[in-house]
Amino acid sequence: MSGERLAVPLPQAAAGHAAGWWRLKPLPRPRFSALNLAFGFTAISIVVLATFAAPLWFAWHEALDQGRGEFLREEAVWLSDTFHKRGPEVLAAIIDRRVISEPATGKIVLFTDAARRRLAGNLYDWPAEFTDAPGPQLLTGELNGRPTRMVMVRVPLADGYQLLVGRVTGRFQRLENYFIWGLAGCTGIVLLLGLFSGLLIRRAFMAEVHNISQTASAIVEGNLTRRLPLRDAGGKGGGDELDMLAHTVNRMLDQIEQLIHGVRDVANAIAHDLRTPLTELRSRLEGLSLSRPPAEVTFAEVESAVADVDRVIGIFNALLRLAEIDTGARRSGFVEVDIAKVLGDTAEFYQPVAELKGVALSCDMPATLVVSGDPLLLTQAVGNLIDNAIKFARERGAIALAAEVRDGGVVVLTVADDGPGIADAEKPKVSERFYRGDTSRGTPGVGLGLSLVAAVAKLHRGGLELHDNHPGLRASLVLFSIPA
Amino acid sequence: MKVLLVEDNELVANFVRKGMEEAGHAIDHAADGRDGMARATGGTYDAIIMDRMLPGGIDGLGILAALRGSGSKTPVLILSALSDVDERIRGLKCGADDYLVKPFAFGELLARLDALLRRSQESQVATTLAIADLRMDVLSRKVTRAGRAVNLQPREFKLLEYLLRHANQVVTRTMLLENVWNFHFDPQTNVIDVHVSKLRQKLDAGTERPLLRTIRNAGYMLTAED
Numbered sequence: 243m244s245g246e247r248l249a250v251p252l253p254q255a256a257a258g259h260a261a262g263w264w265r266l267k268p269l270p271r272p273r274f275s276a277l278n279l280a281f282g283f284t285a286i287s288i289v290v291l292a293t294f295a296a297p298l299w300f301a302w303h304e305a306l307d308q309g310r311g312e313f314l315r316e317e318a319v320w321l322s323d324t325f326h327k328r329g330p331e332v333l334a335a336i337i338d339r340r341v342i343s344e345p346a347t348g349k350i351v352l353f354t355d356a357a358r359r360r361l362a363g364n365l366y367d368w369p370a371e372f373t374d375a376p377g378p379q380l381l382t383g384e385l386n387g388r389p390t391r392m393v394m395v396r397v398p399l400a401d402g403y404q405l406l407v408g409r410v411t412g413r414f415q416r417l418e419n420y421f422i423w424g425l426a427g428c429t430g431i432v433l434l435l436g437l438f439s440g441l442l443i444r445r446a447f448m449a450e451v452h453n454i455s456q457t458a459s460a461i462v463e464g465n466l467t468r469r470l471p472l473r474d475a476g477g478k479g480g481g482d483e484l485d486m487l488a489h490t491v492n493r494m495l496d497q498i499e500q501l502i503h504g505v506r507d508v509a510n511a512i513a514h515d516l517r518t519p520l521t522e523l524r525s526r527l528e529g530l531s532l533s534r535p536p537a538e539v540t541f542a543e544v545e546s547a548v549a550d551v552d553r554v555i556g557i558f559n560a561l562l563r564l565a566e567i568d569t570g571a572r573r574s575g576f577v578e579v580d581i582a583k584v585l586g587d588t589a590e591f592y593q594p595v596a597e598l599k600g601v602a603l604s605c606d607m608p609a610t611l612v613v614s615g616d617p618l619l620l621t622q623a624v625g626n627l628i629d630n631a632i633k634f635a636r637e638r639g640a641i642a643l644a645a646e647v648r649d650g651g652v653v654v655l656t657v658a659d660d661g662p663g664i665a666d667a668e669k670p671k672v673s674e675r676f677y678r679g680d681t682s683r684g685t686p687g688v689g690l691g692l693s694l695v696a697a698v699a700k701l702h703r704g705g706l707e708l709h710d711n712h713p714g715l716r717a718s719l720v721l722f723s724i725p726a
Numbered sequence: 727m728k729v730l731l732v733e734d735n736e737l738v739a740n741f742v743r744k745g746m747e748e749a750g751h752a753i754d755h756a757a758d759g760r761d762g763m764a765r766a767t768g769g770t771y772d773a774i775i776m777d778r779m780l781p782g783g784i785d786g787l788g789i790l791a792a793l794r795g796s797g798s799k800t801p802v803l804i805l806s807a808l809s810d811v812d813e814r815i816r817g818l819k820c821g822a823d824d825y826l827v828k829p830f831a832f833g834e835l836l837a838r839l840d841a842l843l844r845r846s847q848e849s850q851v852a853t854t855l856a857i858a859d860l861r862m863d864v865l866s867r868k869v870t871r872a873g874r875a876v877n878l879q880p881r882e883f884k885l886l887e888y889l890l891r892h893a894n895q896v897v898t899r900t901m902l903l904e905n906v907w908n909f910h911f912d913p914q915t916n917v918i919d920v921h922v923s924k925l926r927q928k929l930d931a932g933t934e935r936p937l938l939r940t941i942r943n944a945g946y947m948l949t950a951e952d
Contacts, residue, residue, distance in 0.1 A: 545943065548831075555829055556912060559809070563911075566810055575812070590881060591907055594920040618811060622911040629915055691914070 280440020287432045295425050302421075310393060310409050311378060318397040318407045321351070325399050330355075334362035348410035350385065350392055356402025365406065369394065372406070385410065450484045454491065466499045512561070516554055523550040560690040567619065567697040579620055581721075582611040585645055585655060588624045592632060600638040603628075607645035613653050613721055615702050623698040626691040627657040627717050634661030634715065652704070653721045660714040669708045695719060727772040727843055728752045732762035732789065733805070734780050738828075742775065745832045746839075758782030763789045771800055773842055775835070778806035778817070787820045794821035801842040805830065811910070833944030837896040844895060855890040858950035860929065860937055862890055871929055881906070882925050889938065889948040898945035922946055 325333045330353075337351050341364040352363040360366055364385065371381040378395045385392070394408035453471060460468045470488040526547045530540060589603055596603045613620075631641045639660040646654055664672055672692050695717070696706040704720035729751050733739040736757070743753045754769065756762035759782035766774055766789050774793075778786035790802055801823045806813070809827040817825045823845075824838050855862040859872040867883060869876040878886065885906050889897060899918040903909045922938065930936040939947050 548943075551829075552831075556914075559912065562809060587907070591909070591913075591921075592917060594924050595915060595917050598920055618910050621909060625909070625911065625913055629913060633915070 277440045277444055280436045280443065284433055284436030284440075287436065288429050291425065291428055291432065295421075299421070306414060314378060314393070314395050314407050314409065317349075317351075318395065318405065321353075321405055321407065322397055322399055325403065325405070330361065330403055337362040348413045350383075350394065350406070350408035350410065352404075352406040354404045354406075356404070358404060361403075363406075369406075372396070378408075380411070447484075454488070461495065466495075466502060469495060512557075515557060519550045519553045519557075523547055523554075526550065557690070560694065563622075564690065564694055564697055567694070567701050573616075573701060576614045576616060578612050579615045579617045580610050581613050581615075581620065581653060581655065582607045582609060582645055584617065584621050585624055585643055588621060588628055589643055591625070592628045596632050596635075596641065599632060599635065601632060601635045602640045603643065604640065605643045607643070608647075611645050611647065611653060613702075615721065616698075619698045619701065623695045623719060624655060624657075626695050627655075627719065630691055630717070631657050631659035631661075631715075635659040636661060639714075651722065655719040655721070656716060657719075658711045658714060658716040660711065663710055663713055663715045664708060666710075672708065692717075728754070728770070729839070730754045730756065730762075730765055730769065730771040730774045732756045732759075732766065732774065732780065732786065733777045734758060735777075741832070742835065745836065749836055751839075759784035759786075759789065762786075763792060766793050766800075767796060767798070773801045773803065773839055775803050775805055775839065776822075778804060778808055787817065790817075790820045790822060801845065803835075803839055803842055805835070831898075831943070833896065833941075834898045834900060837898045837901060837945060840895050841892055841897075841901065844892065852891075855887065855893075857890060857893045857948060858935065858937060860890075862887060871933065876928055878925075878928065882921075882928070885921060885925055886929070889946065892948070894947065894949045894951065896941050896944050896947050901945070 321333065321337070324336060334353055337353050341349075341351060341362075350363075350365055352365040352368070353361045354368065355361055358368045360368075365383060367384070369381055369383040371383070372379060372394060374396070376396075378393050380391070380393055382389050382391055383394075384390070391411045392408045393411055394406050397405040397407060399405055457468050457470050469492045472485055472488055472492075473482070526543055530543050535543070585607060586605060589605055593603055628641070628643070635641055641660075642656070642658045644654075644656045644658075646656075648654055692706065699706045699719050699721065703722040707718040707720060709716040709718070727750075729746060731739060731742055731746075731753055733742065733755070734757055739755055739757070743755060746753045754765060754771070756765050759780035761782065762776070762780065763784055766776075776786040776790065780786055784792075786804060786806065790804075793800065793802070802821065803824045803826060804817045804822045805826050805828060806817070807828040808817075814825045814827075823842050826835055826838060853864045855864065860869070862869050864887060869878055869883070869886065885902065888902065888906050902918055902922075903913070922940075926936070926938045929938055935950070937948055937950060939949060941947050
């Protein structure tokens with residue numbers, strides 16, 4: 243993969259791909275976060291370098307100035323001593339000798355009379371810039387015919403004689419140059435390294451991002467089975483940050499795939515279960531308009547048509563109720579519910595239907611058992627379980643209702659019948675929407691009863707458990723809803 | 727009885743108007759919120775059937791709130807496609823007397839409306855209820871048919887009390903489910919029918935005139951008329 247391709251991956255890929263790419267719009271002008279990061283670090287490094295160099299620079303200059311000042315003072319003291327002890331002529335001679343014998347030391351001396359005419363020294367004129375202020379002064383004067391930067395100090399002697407002592411400042415110029423060049427070199431190296439590492443990081447990063455966006459595009463095009471590649475295939479914490487991201491994205495994709503399958507299944511089930519009554523309805527109405535039977539037949543057919551519509555409405559209502567429960571919004575309306583009373587009332591409600599089939603309903607539960615929940619939905623869930631149990635119980639069979647508190651504040655409502663039960667393989671499926679087991683074909687119902695129970699249990703942070711009752715089915719509604 | 731119908735769907739409005747007129751009620755129709763507001767607050771009606779989602783700037787609950795705010799006690803039945811339990815509760819909290827979800831059976835609407843009209847006329851505190859030779863003493867919880875005591879379970883008693891309070895009036899299965907058992911879901915199986923037939927056995931067994939009748943496609947009626 244070339245660097246050029248990496249720099250602008252999306253538009254190039256878009257040109258080569260089908261329509262799916264267009265939906266993943268790249269940012270209008272890609273801003274490379276890796277490069278920005280590298281530049282940021284480079285800038286910080288340079289600031290750190292400068293912060294380190296600046297005090298050094300000033301300390302060095304301070305030390306230089308101080309040392310130079312001491313030299314000048316010592317020299318001035320020695321020269322003025324010589325003047326006072328041995329007179330101007332001897333001093334002039336000593337100065338000339340020293341200037342001649344030490345030409346390259348950068349020392350500057352000028353000895354003048356009261357009229358500031360030169361008597362001795364390597365400076366030929368009184369510097370024009372020199373003022374009478376005390377202390378060392380920085381100025382440019384002519385030395386050996388060349389303008390030179392120098393530091394001078396004036397030492398007044400007796401009888402108006404004047405002495406100027408100084409040093410050439412340019413002696414350390416080369417050292418300073420080395421320092422500055424070194425600093426500039428360092429900055430350059432930091433810049434280059436920053437740029438280089440930035441490019442490397444971006445290259446790796448873009449490769450990763452390219453992977454992710456390619457997978458995402460494949461998914462947009464409908465290939466839901468694709469997953470991001472993981473460098474840490476074991477998945478046990480050894481991966482880097484991008485692997486963590488890939489893990490999360492993959493988990494999200496699993497969830498999306500599951501949801502989409504769910505939606506597809508539900509859509510298929512809805513289509514199937516609504517199509518049947520709608521087909522009947524349509525044939526009934528079309529038959530009527532084609533054959534124009536006598537009035538009584540027409541009325542009977544219209545009534546059947548209304549019953550068909552009612553079946554469709556019933557399915558819609560059940561689905562809406564499920565959707566309402568699934569959002570979990572109803573949890574905000576939880577109140578304290580005496581679940582024993584709910585179970586008792588519902589059992590009493592279904593009692594005559596059970597009697598009609600000769601089925602005995604028995605209850606085993608405490609007098610009161612308070613949970614926090616939605617009374618309407620709990621009643622409906624319990625009702626669905628009892629309704630199912632009565633439908634599937636044997637003629638003259640028995641149904642046992644029980645409510646108990648288990649460890650950890652879990653409340654379990656059990657409805658057990660002695661009917662055909664559910665095969666183990668079918669158990670996970672029965673709470674799916676519209677699923678109707680083989681044994682339930684021919685019984686009334688739309689196949690949403692147990693899904694509603696499962697949804698209500700989930701809303702109460704519990705679940706629906708199905709066990710064998712030898713013979714029959716034990717359906718347990720588990721609720722984690724003991725009020726605080 | 728004079729009933730105001732606030733409903734923007736023309737088909738539904740015509741359907742309700744026709745049915746209500748056949749049942750002997752006079753219907754005024756408002757097709758949007760503004761008109762509904764003007765008629766509801768301006769006219770005198772025995773009951774109002776109100777849609778919730780209306781064009782014209784003000785919705786059904788808005789009209790209801792204004793009506794109740796002005797101190798009117800006219801019974802209001804909300805007829806809405808908003809079917810969530812929370813939406814029903816909102817409607818009832820706003821001052822509605824009943825809430826029926828679309829799509830609906832006309833029999834259900836008529837029965838509920840009749841119950842509302844009756845409720846606004848009669849007192850609910852009567853302690854002795856009677857029809858033909860059937861008597862109920864609500865306080866002592868005794869029921870007799872032609873002088874002979876009828877032995878009822880507590881829930882059967884409540885069922886009969888509701889039927890008696892709505893005597894000569896159609897009572898739907900949903901109304902019984904909501905008012906006698908306080909259940910707000912469709913039990914799918916015909917549990918109500920089984921309850922009613924049990925009660926009927928106890929009431930009408932061995933008598934020549936059955937009182938508790940099944941009304942086709944609607945529900946039940948406790949009546950002595952033929």
